[in-house]
Structures are given as C-alpha cells and as structure tokens.
Amino acid sequence: MYRSRNRPKRGGENEVKGPNSALTQFLREEGISAENIKQKWYQRQSKKQEDATDEKKGKAEDDSFTAEISRVVEDEEIDEIGTGSGTETERAQVSYDARMKLVPADSDEEEYETSHISDTPVSLSSANDRESLTKKRQNTAKIIQNRRRKRKRAADLLDRRVNKVSSLQSLCITKISENISKWQKEADESSKLVFNKLRDVLGGVSTANLNNLAKALSKNRALNDHTLQLFLKTDLKRLTFSDCSKISFDGYKTLAIFSPHLTELSLQMCGQLNHESLLYIAEKLPNLKSLNLDGPFLINEDTWEKFFVIMKGRLEEFHISNTHRFTDKSLSNLLINCGSTLVSLGLSRLDSISNYALLPQYLVNDEFHSLCIEYPFNEEDVNDEIIINLLGQIGRTLRKLVLNGCIDLTDSMIINGLTAFIPEKCPLEVLSLEESDQITTDSLSYFFSKVELNNLIECSFRRCLQLGDMAIIELLLNGARDSLRSLNLNSLKELTKEAFVALACPNLTYLDLGFVRCVDDSVIQMLGEQNPNLTVIDVFGDNLVTEKATMRPGLTLIGRQSDSI
C-alpha cells in the first residue's frame, strides 16, 4: 500500500523492519506502487479519449504533467460521485437551504467552538448501494492519493527540491544526521562515547561532505557540544556552522583546541559564545583571518576590544550581525587595530552603532573588496555622505556592495558615489540595495548607462519601491546582461510588462518577481523562452500567474497559488 513520506516522522518509521525488504521500503517511501502505475495507465487511456477536449491542456510538459492528470481525474470523480449519490445530496441541499435562513449572525472576534457538534449520520446501508459504495471507496482512495501527491509536490517546491532524485551521498548524509538526532533524543548519557567512536568511523569522509553533514545537523537542530566532536579534525581549514545556538561556550573552546589550523570560521546564531570562548578562539587559532559571527550578543565592549587587539594585523575579513553590544567603541577598536588589513567588512543589524562615519578613514587596504552595511538602527546614521566618502576610498576595487535596509540613501549616493567612484570597467560582482525606497529610476538609469558592469553576478533591488521600467531596461542594456545570474525585483510595483521584454540573460538562473503585480502567464512564458538557464522564478503574491502558465522544462515557479490550492 502507498505510504506518504509527508507524514510526521516518528521514531523508526523509515527503518527497514518486519517482513518488508529494503526494496519494498524504498518503493514505499518514494511513492511507487503497482497500483499507482496501473492508475497512471488508466489515466493515460482516458486522457487519450478526451484528447479533443483537452487539447489546450495537452501543451503542458513534463513538470506540470502530474498536475494535469490529477485535474482530469478529479473532474471525472466529481461527475461519478454526483450521479452515484444524487438524491442524498439533493435532500441535504434542501434541508441546508431551509436551515440556512435560521443561522444567526456570528462575530468574527469571538473564538468559535468546535466542541459541541452533533452530526447526524447518514444511513448508507441499503443493499443495492453496496456496489456503488465499493466503487466510491476506490475513487476516494484515488482522490486522496492525488491530493497526497499534490501536497508532496508543494512541499518539494518549498524545499527548492527541483531535481527529483537526490544523490546517494546526500541521502547518506541525511540518514546519518537523522540517526544522530535520534540517538541524542534517546540516550543522553552514553552519547558522548558514541560520538567519539563515530568520529573514527567517519574519519574518511571528505571535507565537502563534512560540511554537508554540518548543514544537515544544523537543519535538524542537532548540532551541540557532542556532535561538534565530529568536526574536530586537525587539518580543517574552514568551517561553517549555520545554527550554533546549542553549542555552549565549552564547545567553542574544544573546537579551538582540536582544529588549530582554521583560517576561516563562520558561526551563525552563536548565542552562547561568551567572552572567554571568543578570546580563546582568538588565541588558539593563530591562522584565523576570516570571522563571520551572527548573533554573538553576549560579548560586550571590553571583550571586543581585547579581541581586536589580539587579532591585530591578521584579521582580513570580519562580518558581524545581530548584536546590540557591538558599540561605536567596538567599531573604532576594530578599525584602529585591524582597519589596514581588512578587505571585507560586514555590519548588519547592529543596534548600538551610529557612528558609521568612522569607516572611510580607516578602510584603506588597496584590496578591499566586500562591504556590507545592512539595517542600521537609525536610518539617518548611514547617509549619502558616508557612503560617498566610503566609495571614494574603496570604490575602485569593490567587488561586493550590499547596502540593504539603508533607507536614508538617495539618488545622490548613486550619482555622486557609485557613478563617480566606480571605474568604468568595474569589478563589481554583487550589488544589493534592498529597501532603499528613495532611490529612483533616473539615478539608476544614469548609473547603468555610465558604468559597465561586466562582472555583475548578483543584483537585488527588492523593495526599492520607486524603481520603474527604465532602470531595469537600462541594467539589461548594460554589460551586466551577460554575466547576471541572480536578479531580485521583489515588490517593484511600478514595473510593467515592458521591463520584461528586455529581460533576456543567457546566464540568469534565479529571478524573484514576488509582488510584481504585472507579472502574468504571458510574462512567465516569455521569460522562460528568453532565458535559457533560468531555473527558478519566485512569484509570491503575483495573483495573475495561474496554472495555465506555459513553462519551459526545467523552469520552476515557486509561490504560485494554484500549485497548492
């Protein structure tokens, strides 16, 4: 029998057990069953018959194929049910209408109760109904299977799982991390020993896979002091943990001791990183030159000062976000001690920093390439002048510029900063100006017409509400057209269809068109045809995109209402 993998997973559900063979288990998990295949064959037959009526639907290809079938089947079923139990529904209809008039007003503010429901059961037991009943049961089963398939597809879209079959490697990693999480839940005491052993067993795993395992563990929220031991390899050079919220300060220390050669360390959501462990990291990792911390909110001014003194002369990349204890003083400490070596700096959501004007004085490295200033606490703190000064200093070499959420920026920054200081053959690869709602079409068009952005790979204007068609068209007339891989135009409500006529980029793979209301089926079709490498378009909130949209195979729409409703 068919089994869903969407069921809440509980304990040993995925294990091979009982009389089932592993093959049965696998088939079951992937939703392959003889019954299914048979059904599909029936459906194909019936489809052939209805070819005439379904001609327009017939155009649909690969991806929308299953959806097509399910719709057809559902239509049939509804018909059958209608004839099968017609009298009953009619009766229900009458009483329904009669009673409808008695229904008093309700108010939406109240909590409704589902507790007192007195349903009157229907008597379905007349003997001659037996046959139709069994038939109906079968139909029901079919309907439910279709629904399940649809749900699975929706969930897959949500996980951005575009290709159907995952590699053996990734399957293994998922399995390993699942089992690790399970162990943890079951045995708290003995797990420590287990992980020591496990490290030996997994000793031969490549670094790339180790990183994948780290991802999978973070995803399962299973990364903690015990599982951390899996990553304690002395030859490790770079390490990224995406969710460190369960690693205690001791864990960070062991990490520093056992992996002394780390050069790049990225700890996201490291809420338990404290003074002691940060300084420990700085001392025990002599080669560390790149540090990316998200949410180290326990660390205060004094510790930052000490830390930067230790890191003086070797810190090249520093990204920090989500802490309110990184103050102006800490920033100046950072710049004074490490400013000359820094080539990449990221400051995001730092509630205690207002003095961004310090930056231009200290960022003097000739090879400075990445600058991210995001979501300052007070929008006025990051104004045109500061950014213009900064660009004057480092604009020539800049490869990545992210100024998300700096709402105070205006056209002046674009014209007097970006256009003026970025060389005509510019190395800029990433440009992101999200939520800058004061930037207008005119300035950006000017910028794109003046500067050749031959290397631009990623570009985001999400929620730059004033941008209109011309800015986008100008961007696409620019050299960026050939290099662009990811483009985000989310919420640009001024855009019209014209902007998309020009959108033909050979390398574009990802496009976000969420809440761009003019996007409809024809735009989607056009984009699919014009951009051969496009794989994902986000279309959340675009209510004109319907299931009728024709898409090139390999292109996935995410957020289309009709996919899930």
Added chain:
Amino acid sequence: MQEGGFIRRRRTRSTKKSVNYNELSDDDTAVKNSKTLQLKGNSENVNDSQDEEYRDDATLVKSPDDDDKDFIIDLTGSDKERTATDENTHAIKNDNDEIIEIKEERDVSDDDEPLTKKRKTTARKKKKKTSTKKKSPKVTPYERNTLRLYEHHPELRNVFTDLKNAPPYVPQRSKQPDGMTIKLLPFQLEGLHWLISQEESIYAGGVLADEMGMGKTIQTIALLMNDLTKSPSLVVAPTVALMQWKNEIEQHTKGQLKIYIYHGASRTTDIKDLQGYDVVLTTYAVLESVFRKQNYGFRRKNGLFKQPSVLHNIDFYRVILDEAHNIKDRQSNTARAVNNLKTQKRWCLSGTPLQNRIGEMYSLIRFLNINPFTKYFCTKCDCASKDWKFTDRMHCDHCSHVIMQHTNFFNHFMLKNIQKFGVEGPGLESFNNIQTLLKNIMLRRTKVERADDLGLPPRIVTVRRDFFNEEEKDLYRSLYTDSKRKYNSFVEEGVVLNNYANIFTLITRMRQLADHPDLVLKRLNNFPGDDIGVVICQLCNDEAEEPIESKCHHKFCRLCIKEYVESFMENNNKLTCPVCHIGLSIDLSQPALEVDLDSFKKQSIVSRLNMSGKWQSSTKIEALVEELYKLRSNKRTIKSIVFSQFTSMLDLVEWRLKRAGFQTVKLQGSMSPTQRDETIKYFMNNIQCEVFLVSLKAGGVALNLCEASQVFILDPWWNPSVEWQSGDRVHRIGQYRPVKITRFCIEDSIEARIIELQEKKANMIHATINQDEAAISRLTPADLQFLFNN
C-alpha cells in the same frame, strides 16, 4: 449643590440623627452642623492658627487637632462662605504643599501677608454676598475637595509625604533558596529579596512588573520556596499559563511543593481535599465562576442554588495573580472574586500593568488593599470605607451624606487631574503622586536595564508594508466609501457616540478586508445561498471524503485517518491526534458525517471556502507565505510564531500554509489545558513543525516558545502592549537565536493609521511605567485626552 444638600438633610433628619450624634462624639465638635456668624467672624483667627498648624505639620509631623476642626466648621458651615474662602484655602494648600516639599521658612514669611490680605477681601465679600463672588479667581473643585478631605481625614495629609520619605529601593541580593534546581540570575535574586522584604512591610505584597521573559514565575517560585512553612498559596493564572506554572514548579523544586490544580470539571468541592497542598493553581475564569455560584447562585430546574466556594473559604497565606491585568476592570466579577479571597499577602505579577488607562492601575491597588488609596472618603465627615455603599442610591450607609460628597482617594489625587489636564499643572502633580506610590509597591526591571544579566538576544521589530493588488484595492475602496458614508451620517446627526459599536464594526470590517476578503464576504449572515459548506479533512486539507470525527472533535477523511493510525503500528501508545496532539481516540468504522448546518456555523471559515480550486489568496497571506519560505533553507531550521486576532484569519492561514507544505500547529481559545500543553510540546520537540499559529488573545500571554525565533503579527492591534507581549513569547531567557518581529501592514488601508495610533499609545505607556522623564514631554495633553476618553 448647597441647597440640595440642605434639603436632603432635612428630609432625612429623623433617620440621620443618630449618625450625627456619632459624628459629634467622634469629632468632639459640638458645633459641627450649626452655622453661625460667630464662626465667620472667627475666620481670621482660624486661618492664622491654621497657618501655624500647617507649619507644625510640616516640621513635627504631628496630627492636627481642635484648631483644625474649627476651620472645618468654617468651611462646611455655610456654602456661601465656603466658596468665598476657597481662595484662601487654595492658597493655603499650595503654600502648605510647598512647605512640605521644599522649605518651610521662606514660604511662610513670604506668603503670610498676601494671605491676610486675601482673607480680608474675602471677609468683605462675604458681607456683600453673592454679587461679588464671581470676581474672585475661580477655585478648582479639586482643591476644594482636597482641603475638605484633609479636614475630616487628617491622616491623609501625610500620605504622599510619607511615601516620598520612604527609603528608596536598594537592590540587594538574597541567597539562592535551598531546593531550587535552577540557578537564579543576579537580578532575580534581587527580586527575591524585594519580594521577601515587601511581604514583611506594611503593604504585605505588591506588584512585580518585570518585563516579559525576565522570569517573574521563577522569582515567585523562589518566594514560595523561601519559607515552606508559609503556605498555602493560591496562584491565579490565565488558562494558557496554568500548565506552565505546574510544570515549572515541578521542574524547579524537585517536587517539594505539593500542587493542586483547581480547574476542570473534576475539581473538588470539599475544602478538606485542599488541605496539605502547598500551592493551589487556578484560573481567573474558575475563580470567577465559583465566586458567582457562591454569591449569586445558579439556576437549575428547581430554583436557585448557591454553592459555597472552596477557594473563598480557605485562609490562604498568599494569593498571587499572574498576568494581573486580567482584573484591570475593577467592576468585573473577576476582580470582585479576587478581592474577596481571604489572604494575608497579596501579589500581582504583570509585565504590562498598564494597558490602556491609568485607571487600570487602580484595580491592582484595590486588590493589594493599600490604604488609603482604595478607600472612599466623605468630604463632610470622617467617614471612610472600602466599599461604595449607597443602598438608597443617594446616601452613604455609614454617614448619610450624599454621593457627591464622597470621593475616592485614588481618583481624587491621582486620576482625575490627569484626565482633565494631561501631564501639566495639577495633572503633573497627580502623575508624580502615582509614580511615588508605584515606587513603593512595584518593582519593575526592564530587559534593557538588565541586559548583561539576562544575556538576551537583540530584538528587532520591523514593519513589512505591502500594497493591495487591483482586485483587493477595488473591494477595499468600495467598503471604505461605504463605511465613510455611514460614519459621516452619524457625524451629521451628532450620534457618533451612540453608534460607537456600529462604527467599531465598520472599522473591524475594514481591518478584516485587509487580511483577506473572505473574512468579510464569507461571514455567515451574508452567506450567498449557492455556496455549500463542506467538511474539511484536517489531514489532507481538502474536502473530506467520508468524513469521520475523532473524540476530540476533529474531522478527517476515513482513509486519511486510517492510514495515519496504521502508521503507528507498533507503538499505539504514542498515537496522538494530528491536530491537537492529545491521545487519539476515533472509531474508524463510524458512519460518515453529513454536513450539518447547526454545527456548521461554528465551524472554521475554511469549510465555507470555494474548494474547487478557484480560491484566491490575499496579499497579506501571500506575504506571510513568502516570508516563511525565505526562512527555509537546507542548513538551518528557523521556527516562527504567527499571531492574528481574527481566528478566521488563522484558520485561513493555517489551511494555506498546510496546503503549501508547511507543518503547523495552532493554539486556539477553545482548547483544554492538556490540549494546549500537548500542542506546545509538539511544536517544541518536532523539528519539522515550523509554524505556530496563535490568536493574539489566546496566546498573547504566558507562553514560553523559545524554540521559535521569529514572530509574525498579521494585523496591528489597537493596544501595542498586546503586541509587545506576543513578541516576548520568544524573547526570553533561554533564547539564543536573534529574534525578529515582523508586523504586516497593508499600506493603503486602515492598518497604516492603526500603527500610527499605536506609536502614540506606546509613548504614554513608557511615560508611566518605565518612569522615563523624557517620555513625558513627548506626551501632549491631546494624546491623553485621546486615550482616556474612549
């Protein structure tokens, strides 16, 4: 007013006589009710001695004696005279205040002369009688009443001075109580020390008003553990928090406290059953209900029954009100039920003791029974009582004076002037009075102050602004013009206030439309006839095929639930309902349900939707789906809480999210404590379950959801503190992920204005509770007017 007083007095003389005698004997002023010219003539002397007397008061803090009473006679004796001398008394009173507050010497010498002058003029005026009265500067009723109060109730004079002189709160750490398994944070130990000392002070309790998530519960448990001999304690909590209290007490005290949960149908009616328990937990609703049954009785077939309340007949050592703003309406039966408990010590816990009006504070003060703030005083005699007893609706049962002559201390000194003037002049004085009192009975620490102790992540609040699409804009506009026309017609007829409920409904409709048009269009009373409701399977979220119902009243396709049940093959004991996560019990072979319209009206809005695939989502719902989608990645799991105040909206959102492949749980008001508990546990322990849907009212308080780090608030609420609280569900001790709160707002709808209004309100609240001087200046009288007159 004067005349009325006389007439009434005559009319009731026979009945009142005895009372009058009492007064006389108490006051030792035989001339109390006689009004003679002789006294008027004395007024100069009286006032002189009055000044002296007041000086004495300030320096010696000695209680006033006979001289004072003479003066009282002067004032009450004749109304003409009274109004005339009011100017004097006003001046005196002001001087007096200054003397008390600043320095006596300077003021006394400076003001003596003008006073006598005034006195003379008034004396002259008296003789000229009414004609000249208008010329004298008007004396506010407030000052008049203040003075009268002081005359008859001399003990009141020093109330605020004493409060001000009380030693300020000095943080001091108590030691970790034995038997607590959790290590208290430094500020919690300080809180414990304050709790213990406050319990021993004259107030016998107080308000612990730490911000959300700073461990008020833990501190209270520490108080319980501090001295185990002092029991029993009663904890009254909102229903959502009941289980949490139980769990936390059990968890942190290793079962040293015996807990009885007084909730649900099986609760005891026998006092003896409660003996031997250290802590009794109950909810506001239960407490109210037992109180109602005791006092008003309940109706059964054969007449009215009264049932003595178990809770109201136990002598508790202390009563603790969790989320005490539940009794903010002092008229409510809940407040009454709480006030009638027998206890020695009283505690209020609340992160937001003030939600709308300063008057709400009064209810807490009344529960805490802090004298004289809760008492009603007569301005004509020394009558003072805690209850407003006017059996004949005119005269005080105690002193027989009329209603108008009684005033409430809190109202008089702290509330009225703020309502009248805002935070200016007399209003500011009242404002300071409130703050002085609060300093003595309330402890409030904010997260910002104690950030280093707490180690809490930063909390980011953003507003996501979206715009309607064309269809929605059309619909909204038509509703808006319609509502506006109705409103304008109310304005033209001058009946805005009479139609407050109507107007509120109009506004509500507009807010619902901003959420999703179906909330307005699919309401039952304008339900188009051709729309048939269906039963929705809560497993496949589609029209149920052969729907059957579980014991916990959730409906599924027979096949769906059958498969679900089968998937548990071996471990049947782990079988739980996929909706509310309590043990599942369902008869799989029961006959299929039919759409039943009686029950249907109570059904979720989802069952009224168009299921044939033509349903359209709304901008707001899609915005939420997008936000949640963007949070997903293959390398981390970020869980979210979604708040809305419309349960229909939550139903819609839940349905939409489930269809999109999210795993969600939902907490709603109708769930039993066990269901809530299991639902919360399910969310906390399952990685795949990413979204927790709660209605703002059901889950705005007392939930601890540290596993989640994102909060989405779907619709702005009038009262910002409700929203803060919801943010505090995740922003609490134990949260190691950065917290982000996103509020959705449709820019071209009424919501944008609600947010504006909220900012105003937030200003007020900061001004009162956080005692932030600067915030007061941000508060204009108009703002307060705006808030207090609703």
